[in-house]
Amino acid sequence: MSLSLQARQLACERDDRWLFEDLDLDIRAGEIVRIEGPNGSGKTTLLKILSGQLADYQGELFWNGMPMRESRRAFLESLLYLGHAPGVKAALTPLENLTWYQALAGESDNEAARLAALESVGLVGYEDVAVGQLSAGQQRRVALARLALTPRPLWVLDEPFTAIDRDGVAALEERLIVHARAGGCVLVTTHHELRKTDELRRVQLGRGGQSHGGL
């Protein structure tokens, strides 16, 4: 599977302040790209632009060589985005939440896959408990179960390690590396120091306008 997400001269202005300017990015299969920068440097905004949620930017985005506007559907079919908010319903059980995501992703109703996904994030025994009664870390794990449930080549993860315990962080990190090695691609923001591997690449967003694309 080959995939590439390119940004050319990306710039975004918020409240009369340039978050980043002239940002060139080349993201390819087999990479883990970590967006770094202090609080308020526009990491989340950049992820939202790169995942096609914000239209308020300058520059061009290309998905597999095609302009993003023309290939939006193909792009969305390859994308798995996890935002700040986990996107799980507190009144529903983890299984019901995953049922909805499975259907949204266009996959057939498969309870075995949902149970396996919950098992992969260590939520065995919590399948039928309302998500609202789970801890913050467990709620985040329900959202992370989507990584196993709906296979997508491009993962865009905004602070996925928030509220996750140490073992969970290690497992998730391992999962990102496995995904990249299998030809997938991960875009991630985190304050957690990721293990140095061949797949890892860092993009630094500076404060107040300076930004450095690439290494």
Add this chain to the structure above:
Amino acid sequence: MAVSETRLSEKEGRGVSRGEPGGGLAVALWATLRRDLTLLMRRRGEVLNPLVFFALVITLFPIGISPDPQLLATIAPGLLWVAALLAALLSLDSLFRGDYDDGSLEQLMLTPQPLPMLAMAKVAVHWLMTGLPLALMAPILGIMLSLPAGSYLVLALSLALGTASLSLIGAIGAALTVGLSRGGVLLSLLVLPLYIPVLIFGAGSVQAAIVGDGVAAHLAILGALLALSLMLAPWAIAASLRISING
């Protein structure tokens, strides 16, 4: 998780989504409908709120104005319709709010399925849980206002048709104000002018039934309004959601 496993399941997953896009949409719509209905069933208070409001308003009017059946019968059609309209309006603010707060709305917008259709599933749930119960309740409350016999069926029918338009139109306003922390008042101001034609022909149809005129014309216009909202609202809702998320 083994590498080969990931690859294998990836192939399967994409095969399904590419192979039958129409089936994919139906599955997504059905799942969204079921999810929202389950959610509302677990928070019954939210479903009951507009119904209780409707019942209270109608109960208070005979007490506040006069128990005179003749007077009440004159104002009953308008009263029932205004109260139902306000009850429907009251419940609109929560239509997209919950999804916006917990991040489900961004996920809904990032699916390859067309957003207008998914938004329609949410509107359909709103109507099923608000408009339809209001329409079914109205005849009972009509008795309290000594609504003349023979107009009950028209009342329920006009409300069922009319509240569907109200849900559709109101969802546009709800989508536009979902990003605002206190969008309630703005929402009312935005959608009330658009509600007025529905109110006029809805109350008019009940009035006509009481007088003995033909109700078909009024109901036909209500149906036309519904057809028009069904055609335009989905796209307006989707565009409004995009604006709200962008802001």
